[in-house]
Amino acid sequence: MAEQQLGVLKALDVAKTQLYHFTAIVIAGMGFFTDAYDLFCVSLVTKLLGRIYYFNPESAKPGSLPPHVAAAVNGVALCGTLSGQLFFGWLGDKLGRKKVYGLTLVMMILCSVASGLSFGHEAKGVMTTLCFFRFWLGFGIGGDYPLSATIMSEYANKKTRGAFIAAVFAMQGVGILAGGFVALAVSSIFDKKFPAPTYAVNRALSTPPQVDYIWRIIVMFGALPAALTYYWRMKMPETARYTALVAKNIKQATADMSKVLQTDIELEERVEDDVKDPKQNYGLFSKEFLRRHGLHLLGTTSTWFLLDIAFYSQNLFQKDIFSAIGWIPKAATMNATHEVFRIARAQTLIALCSTVPGYWFTVAFIDTIGRFKIQLNGFFMMTVFMFAIAFPYNHWIKPENRIGFVVMYSLTFFFANFGPNATTFIVPAEIFPARLRSTCHGISAAAGKAGAIVGAFGFLYAAQSQDKAKVDAGYPPGIGVKNSLIMLGVLNFIGMLFTFLVPEPKGKSLEELSGEAEVSHDEK
Amino acid sequence: MEIEEASRESGHVVCGSWIRRPKKVNWVLIAKASKRRGSSVSSPALLNIFSFDPITASLSSSPLATHTLKDSDGDPVAVSVHPGGDYFVCSTSKGGCKLFELVGGATGITILAKELLPLQNAGLQKCMAFSFDGSKLAVGGVDGCLRIMEWPNLSVILDEPKAHKSIRDMDFSLDSEFLATTSTDGSARIWKAEDGFPLSTLERSGDENIELCRFSKDGTKPFLFCAAQRGDTPMVNVYDISTWKKLGFKKLSRKTASTMAVSLDGKYIALGGKDGDVSVAEVKTMEIYHYSKRLHLGQSIASLEFCPSERVMLTTSSEWGEMVTKLTVPKEWKEWQIYALLFCLFMASVIAAYVFFENSDSFWKLPMGKDQKRPKISLFGGSSSTPSEDHSRWNLDL
Numbered sequence: 059m060a061e062q063q064l065g066v067l068k069a070l071d072v073a074k075t076q077l078y079h080f081t082a083i084v085i086a087g088m089g090f091f092t093d094a095y096d097l098f099c100v101s102l103v104t105k106l107l108g109r110i111y112y113f114n115p116e117s118a119k120p121g122s123l124p125p126h127v128a129a130a131v132n133g134v135a136l137c138g139t140l141s142g143q144l145f146f147g148w149l150g151d152k153l154g155r156k157k158v159y160g161l162t163l164v165m166m167i168l169c170s171v172a173s174g175l176s177f178g179h180e181a182k183g184v185m186t187t188l189c190f191f192r193f194w195l196g197f198g199i200g201g202d203y204p205l206s207a208t209i210m211s212e213y214a215n216k217k218t219r220g221a222f223i224a225a226v227f228a229m230q231g232v233g234i235l236a237g238g239f240v241a242l243a244v245s246s247i248f249d250k251k252f253p254a255p256t257y258a259v260n261r262a263l264s265t266p267p268q269v270d271y272i273w274r275i276i277v278m279f280g281a282l283p284a285a286l287t288y289y290w291r292m293k294m295p296e297t298a299r300y301t302a303l304v305a306k307n308i309k310q311a312t313a314d315m316s317k318v319l320q321t322d323i324e325l326e327e328r329v330e331d332d333v334k335d336p337k338q339n340y341g342l343f344s345k346e347f348l349r350r351h352g353l354h355l356l357g358t359t360s361t362w363f364l365l366d367i368a369f370y371s372q373n374l375f376q377k378d379i380f381s382a383i384g385w386i387p388k389a390a391t392m393n394a395t396h397e398v399f400r401i402a403r404a405q406t407l408i409a410l411c412s413t414v415p416g417y418w419f420t421v422a423f424i425d426t427i428g429r430f431k432i433q434l435n436g437f438f439m440m441t442v443f444m445f446a447i448a449f450p451y452n453h454w455i456k457p458e459n460r461i462g463f464v465v466m467y468s469l470t471f472f473f474a475n476f477g478p479n480a481t482t483f484i485v486p487a488e489i490f491p492a493r494l495r496s497t498c499h500g501i502s503a504a505a506g507k508a509g510a511i512v513g514a515f516g517f518l519y520a521a522q523s524q525d526k527a528k529v530d531a532g533y534p535p536g537i538g539v540k541n542s543l544i545m546l547g548v549l550n551f552i553g554m555l556f557t558f559l560v561p562e563p564k565g566k567s568l569e570e571l572s573g574e575a576e577v578s579h580d581e582k
Numbered sequence: 583m584e585i586e587e588a589s590r591e592s593g594h595v596v597c598g599s600w601i602r603r604p605k606k607v608n609w610v611l612i613a614k615a616s617k618r619r620g621s622s623v624s625s626p627a628l629l630n631i632f633s634f635d636p637i638t639a640s641l642s643s644s645p646l647a648t649h650t651l652k653d654s655d656g657d658p659v660a661v662s663v664h665p666g667g668d669y670f671v672c673s674t675s676k677g678g679c680k681l682f683e684l685v686g687g688a689t690g691i692t693i694l695a696k697e698l699l700p701l702q703n704a705g706l707q708k709c710m711a712f713s714f715d716g717s718k719l720a721v722g723g724v725d726g727c728l729r730i731m732e733w734p735n736l737s738v739i740l741d742e743p744k745a746h747k748s749i750r751d752m753d754f755s756l757d758s759e760f761l762a763t764t765s766t767d768g769s770a771r772i773w774k775a776e777d778g779f780p781l782s783t784l785e786r787s788g789d790e791n792i793e794l795c796r797f798s799k800d801g802t803k804p805f806l807f808c809a810a811q812r813g814d815t816p817m818v819n820v821y822d823i824s825t826w827k828k829l830g831f832k833k834l835s836r837k838t839a840s841t842m843a844v845s846l847d848g849k850y851i852a853l854g855g856k857d858g859d860v861s862v863a864e865v866k867t868m869e870i871y872h873y874s875k876r877l878h879l880g881q882s883i884a885s886l887e888f889c890p891s892e893r894v895m896l897t898t899s900s901e902w903g904e905m906v907t908k909l910t911v912p913k914e915w916k917e918w919q920i921y922a923l924l925f926c927l928f929m930a931s932v933i934a935a936y937v938f939f940e941n942s943d944s945f946w947k948l949p950m951g952k953d954q955k956r957p958k959i960s961l962f963g964g965s966s967s968t969p970s971e972d973h974s975r976w977n978l979d980l
Contacts, residue, residue: 112948124947145927149920161924181948182939190935194928300757300804300823308824311803318868319820319830 087229088287089206094233096280102241103273111181133514135196142200165198166284174278231414238406245399254393264393357559359505362482364553366509371517377401382539412468416475429481430562436477437554443470444547451540597885598898602667613658627651649693662710673707713758722749740778755797762795782826800848809839832868845888854883878902
């Protein structure tokens with residue numbers, strides 16, 4: 059048994075591509091799949107929650123979540139993600155990553171199940187319980203995400219590493235798709251078993267009691283991929299791999315080790331202390347860093363921040379835009395189950411036709427076109443399509459132009475993923491000096507999370523109609539969908555401008571990029 | 583010719599090694615040389631297996647199993663245990679190399695001798711090592727011959743008669759891709775374990791002699807540590823295994839090192855000295871965290887190994903036999919403490935959520951106030967088409 063297990067890693071490296079590698083891709087990618095499913099599935103059910111728990115028999119519109127409640131339900135997991143990243147990052151140093159990994163997955167399983175349960179049937183109790191466990195689910199995801207990336211690099215075949223890592227990362231898109239498919243299946247089943255009239259026909263009967271199970275099933279289903287991930291991970295052998303070599307982090311590792319060692323020329327260096335080159339020893343908060351990399355750091359943080367405002371707001375609130383242009387009919391013309399079905403269908407179609415292909419286009423072209431051009435082109439096309447949707451907004455609202463709208467909207471997502479969504483993750487890992495690389499990447503990632511929170515909480519308010527009569531219950535009037543989309547287009551344009559602050563890493567060695575090779579020039 | 587006093591029962595331990603067993607159990611293999619008085623053997627060469635008690639950090643007083651080597655084999659020289667824990671190999675002074683299997687369960691174990699055909703007549707092998715993934719075995723002889731074999735089928739990957747003047751030490755890398763070997767003349771070489779191709783000779787300063795080598799076992803630190811002697815000064819060199827260039831060095835012991843080990847999780851590196859000292863340093867900072875002066879008083883440390891699962895070290899020397907030493911390294915968080923911390927965070931958020939729940943009416947803005955509930959309807963459209971059994975079950979649940 060032990061010998062059989064020990065042979066697995068060898069087979070991963072030596073054998074040609076075969077079942078081993080596809081199995082490894084699925085197992086390594088399950089972490090990203092689970093994270094994406096859990097984070098985004100809630101957006102499919104927020105309308106339903108409003109109908110069930112914010113029902114008002116006097117209102118001509120079905121119940122809907124007030125803005126701060128919708129923001130809380132959508133955004134609380136993101137806050138948990140941030141907390142979890144900090145906690146588990148610290149914990150990983152104490153316990154070692156493998157033990158922490160099991161803990162995060164157990165948390166995700168338990169909190170997915172708990173999210174679908176509630177204390178009592180009063181609206182206040184249900185909503186409080188949901189937000190509470192969504193926070194802790196996000197906490198577990200915050201721990202899982204970086205660990206999935208690490209474990210992914212440990213199992214990568216050394217010869218086809220790039221393709222392997224890309225395939226694993228694409229599992230994130232599959233997770234988003236899975237959320238849509240589950241919602242479609244569950245709502246179809248309930249619609250057949252428990253038919254109901256539309257809200258306009260009968261306000262009370264349009265929400266049968268059984269639909270309460272729909273959102274619970276969709277949310278709790280997230281425990282299944284987490285459990286599968288846990289099971290498969292525990293079956294995999296302990297990795298014995300220099301992850302620094304696989305993940306190309308050798309510079310960081312050798313730099314850290316060199317700090318604590320003496321060198322053979324140390325005796326000479328003591329004599330030459332006053333002429334020691336200060337250019338290679340600057341810290342994060344220093345004039346030298348500011349001079350060399352200040353603009354680069356501004357570029358990576360700002361582009362990630364601006365991207366995630368658009369990316370997260372659109373992912374979480376697609377259904378509101380679809381309702382505004384009529385692709386999803388007015389809420390009053392549907393019953394509760396119909397609404398879930400149509401929202402899931404629309405979001406799944408967008409993911410299937412644009413988000414997922416965008417990932418694969420980036421994989422295919424990132425080393426030929428280059429990161430700079432992909433990011434620039436991505437932001438530019440996002441700007442163009444956002445404006446193309448927003449400015450003739452009244453044109454798209456007409457029923458005969460709906461397909462055109464969907465095409466334009468899909469292309470926005472396509473170029474987000476064949477564009478800044480991928481490159482903002484990759485570039486910060488390449489352009490900073492080895493000693494500061496992980497710190498700068500962390501700062502950029504934190505800016506991205508901040509953008510996600512702004513997007514999650516901000517768009518919901520902004521997109522409300524300027525006409526008070528059309529506003530959903532509890533919302534103050536906003537600037538409307540049209541102006542919100544214009545604003546997002548402007549943000550994308552600003553992101554394109556900030557892209558010029560970031561250098562192109564393609565084809566350059568890390569030493570050249572981070573300025574560590576400048577010594578030879580100075581000495582001439 | 584040398585006459586030993588019969589009263590030294592613990593004498594003549596040659597080497598020792600940990601044996602990993604399932605469920606965090608660890609055993610210890612101790613190889614003892616024979617003792618002679620005049621021309622007769624007073625006790626034969628032995629291979630003993632002891633159990634290890636992590637509570638008391640000590641070995642069992644009597645062995646779990648014992649195997650006696652034949653007189654014709656001479657004395658054990660080196661042992662290496664397969665990572666799976668079921669096999670070990672032992673080189674002898676006269677009889678080549680021997681293979682042994684551990685057989686048995688809870689009631690008792692037996693050491694079974696097996697054939698190790700390719701190495702039966704190999705001559706004296708100074709050091710042996712299994713690769714980390716258990717798929718290869720390497721042996722180095724005093725004649726400088728290096729052999730690498732597949733495990734368990736024992737097909738020969740490399741048989742290099744003149745790898746070194748005389749092989750001193752060897753180690754496989756964590757990913758089982760490289761084999762490092764050192765020689766008595768101070769040189770060190772790197773071999774590709776897959777096909778035995780020589781990759782590199784390690785750089786060293788003018789009068790530097792590389793004596794021992796151990797690969798890092800931390801996946802984030804791709805380094806090779808070498809104990810070297812520069813004149814009278816012992817030090818540890820660190821090499822980057824992606825380029826095989828020296829990164830630097832550090833003095834981690836006061837006397838010349840006779841043996842070297844890296845902990846299984848890669849956090850600590852230990853050196854055993856020729857006068858019985860043992861020093862343990864943290865790899866991350868390359869600072870000494872534990873120093874046992876004269877642990878084996880006046881005797882060279884023959885073997886040194888970290889316990890796979892505890893902060894405990896096994897050391898052996900000829901006169902003082904085997905010792906198990908608990909390390910005084912910085913206290914690490916115990917698992918239960920971290921779980922307790924997480925539980926406290928969770929309970930704190932439960933309390934915060936409850937307080938919020940009790941005071942959150944204005945936040946939720948429920949259109950029907952405190953009494954807002956899920957709609958409960960006694961009649962709904964299409965009920966006549968629903969089977970009554972399903973109907974009553976759903977009502978009962980709600």
